Amino acid sequence: MSNLAVRVEKISKQYKITQRERYKTLRDTLTNLSSTFITKIHKSYRNSNGHSNIDDDTIWALKDISFDVHDGEILGIIGRNGAGKSTLLKILSRITFPDAGRVEIYGRVGSLLEVGSGFHPELTGRENIYLNGAVLGMKRSEIDEKFDEIVIFSGVERFLDMPVKRYSSGMHVRLAFAVAAHLDTEILLLDEVLSVGDIGFQKKSLSKMENVVSAGRTVFFVSHNMAAVQSLCSRVIWLDNGKVVTDGPPEEVVSLYLKSSISNQTEQVWNDFSEAPGTDNVRLRRVAVCPEGETASDVITIRTPLVIEFEFWNLDEEHYLDLSIVITNEQGVTAFVSFPLNDTLWENPFPRGLFRSCCYIPGDLLNTGIHRITLRFVRNNRFLIYHMKDALTFEVLDSPERRRGWYGKIAGAVHPALKWTTMKLDE
């Protein structure tokens, strides 16, 4: 077993959430001093039964967290907003201190908690590279050495001598990320760093992170991007309400987490027209997904053919209407989009009335996992008039018949059963 890199033992951190007076003022403190003194004396008379002094307006950002991380591990940390992820990284980087517990850290820690916080708008890009590098803990010689690399990675060579305040926000972030990505510490803390820049730069950042990861450093990676967490991390911790829910292999923890955040919703019905979702043009009456020929409650496996049914009122008869469904999987990747074809109803201005559309998804097409269906109504091929995100969610379970001895998750948005032929050839 490799060496210990970080040991977190029973860490707790409590925050006061005092919205009433966000900042204390000296004046108030001074004027209150006398009155609090009096009330304190009062209280000590009344509360002589030793009432605990924990206020209701405090929350535990972290409660009794323990885990070990070894050299070279890439630990993903996931969880809802406010789960305590950033607080954990802040404690590891000594920005804030725990109220209880202890952390042992073996090695230099570099933290990239929010790129570009060390930039000064009046200084040029070049100056800011040095400034930010120093803030992140790099030595001047180290920055000198990596300067060209940083500049090339950032892609802002031409603007190097311009004050950063004239940069576009994308350029700002690229430069900041470039500096931080060249930090050379044994332990690296990353909080939401991949959510910056345009798509091209995000890809670049991701591959840079892959390099970092493969270089054998210990990385703490906080992200809401489950695909990135799964592809980068070797282990994932799911935090919720300041506690560790699960700690284990990425695939497992991520899918547990995703499952917790949605419930299977295979049918929705609105009998009352006035409360039905929609617009003045179209209104839904029912949406459902179920195995073909069966009821909505049955299990769905990768072999099951499905029917997606929509019942809707069309209230407007002069326009062409288009209905489409978007199926996304648990990573948020779109598996496919589908719309009705070769149906005269959709090829002419759509008549008024109540309709039912069915979309048939053959068995042996979808991969395992949770899928969501988004529904869209488009008018005249152009205007999105209504869309209902995640109208339905359902989970596709595994089917042992298609496993063939492999028990990991099979990659891909779809997992179709395709026709294959194999024959022996004469040599």
Add this chain to the structure above:
Amino acid sequence: MKSTNLSKNPVTIVQPVKGFNALDLKELFQYRELLWVFIWREIKVRYKQTILGASWAVIQPFVTMVIFSIFFGRIVNVSSDDIPYPIFSYAALLPWTFFTNSLRLGSNSLITNSTLITKVYFPRLVLPASIVISGLLDFCISFIVLLGMMLFYGIYPGLEIFFFPLFLFQVVVVTLGAGIWLSALNVQYRDVRYVVPFLTQVWLFITPVIYPTSLLSGPMRVLYSLNPMVGVIEGFRWTLLGSIASGKIIFGMSALTSLILLASGLLYFRQVEKDFADVV
């Protein structure tokens, strides 16, 4: 699953901060490079932002000196211990301007860098310290003007000049002490920023910038020298202009209060530093 560590890497322990925290000089030394970078940033930004740039450092004390000379020197006819009033007040305005400018910027140094404080770890002390130290550049520039004035008035320092570094050191100590106090208080009490201009104004009147210490006598004078800036300004006048030294008691008292101010500031700062990231 406890695993051994060959301790190739430094070990850091993060624990709840309880009780008394001594000053961690070793850590401050490790972060000296960051201190220099902050000083460099401060100077760079200060001189980039203003049209007048470096000349601002001279204009501020010089214009104040001219105004003081007209009103207090000529009209009110304040005594200046037989030294020409302009140079008498300018020698005091040098450390005084350094002091007030540093307090103004230093007291806000933690607030203006709140994004840094909540995102990166470093000894927070480098922020107010970098403000004070970078102010020394302005001080040096305005000092050149003093040299010019000394030539003009034909006032040359005697051997006392060898004590000058001591008083320069003292003004840095006082400014650091007050700056550290105010910057830490400012994080916790947001109205400190309104207190600072008022404070420096009041402080001006209890400091011999406009008038000489010789106006006071007896026990009043001893009480007066509890103000650490009294010793600084008396020292400047004595070592640079050869004014009559105001006596060991004044220098001793104010040196002592200077050190107390800095030591207590450092102590207070260390006690509240751990909460900065959470409240700033």
